[in-house]
Amino acid sequence: xxxxxxxxxxxxxxxxxxxxxxxxxxxxxxxxxxxxxxxxxxxxxxxxxxxxxxxxxxxxxxxxxxxxxxxxxxxxxxxxxxxxxxxxxxxxxxxxxxxxxxxxxxxxxxxxxxxxxxxxxxxxxxxxxxxxxxxxxxxxxxxxxxxxxxxxxxxxxxxxxxxxxxxxxxxxxxxxxxxxxxxxxxxx
Numbered sequence: 001x002x003x004x005x006x007x008x009x010x011x012x013x014x015x016x017x018x019x020x021x022x023x024x025x026x027x028x029x030x031x032x033x034x035x036x037x038x039x040x041x042x043x044x045x046x047x048x049x050x051x052x053x054x055x056x057x058x059x060x061x062x063x064x065x066x067x068x069x070x071x072x073x074x075x076x077x078x079x080x081x082x083x084x085x086x087x088x089x090x091x092x093x094x095x096x097x098x099x100x101x102x103x104x105x106x107x108x109x110x111x112x113x114x115x116x117x118x119x120x121x122x123x124x125x126x127x128x129x130x131x132x133x134x135x136x137x138x139x140x141x142x143x144x145x146x147x148x149x150x151x152x153x154x155x156x157x158x159x160x161x162x163x164x165x166x167x168x169x170x171x172x173x174x175x176x177x178x179x180x181x182x183x184x185x186x187x188x
Contacts, residue, residue, distance in 0.1 A: 002070050007081045009035065010062045015085035017058065024058050025124035037065050044131035052177055058082050133159050158183050 009031055017024040025047065032038045038046070043061075050060040059079055066078030100106050133155040162180045165171060171179065 003074060003077050005035070006066055006070060006074055006078045010066075010078045010082040011085060013058065013062075014082040024120070026120055026127060028058060028061050029124075029127055032061075032065060037069055040127070040131050044128055047128060051173075154187050158187055 013024070013027055013031060017027055029040070029043050032043060033040065046061050046064055047057060050057045053060060059082060062078040062082040063075045066074035066076070068074075070077070133152055158180065161183060162176060165179065166176050
């Protein structure tokens with residue numbers, strides 16, 4: 001029964017996720033927590049590990065959760081089921097794209113979906129901030145004094161150093177990960 005649930009959940013995530021990558025994070029996180037498969041902290045760890053491993057975040061997460069809940073068969077089912085909708089949709093789109101690529105309706109639909117992707121990416125940023133730079137059991141609020149008292153200073157310093165160095169020096173992402181690990185090892 002768990003394998004069917006894994007298939008259903010990850011198939012639906014794959015079917016209704018537009019934008020991929022970071023846009024899909026909040027959807028995956030909500031589903032994983034609703035089934036009790038992983039915690040917020042564990043999910044943030046998966047995201048961090050996914051940055052260091054090849055493959056999309058959604059596939060890495062599906063594989064991890066599938067393995068955690070139902071072993072190798074669960075990992076295979078979850079991985080295939082999150083990828084299956086994209087595969088089917090791309091086959092259909094490839095077949096009809098030439099006919100409709102100049103359609104105003106299609107252009108309007110895509111234009112309407114783009115802001116949704118930005119909103120989903122932002123919600124992923126909030127999720128990662130809550131589990132990465134806030135003190136345990138804190139949540140972002142709207143009061144400035146509440147927000148500032150909840151930040152883990154050391155984690156915030158690591159975040160700021162990495163963020164600024166990445167923007168200023170245009171470091172390669174692999175170097176940023178190594179740099180972050182070293183800073184974390186020294187400071188945290």
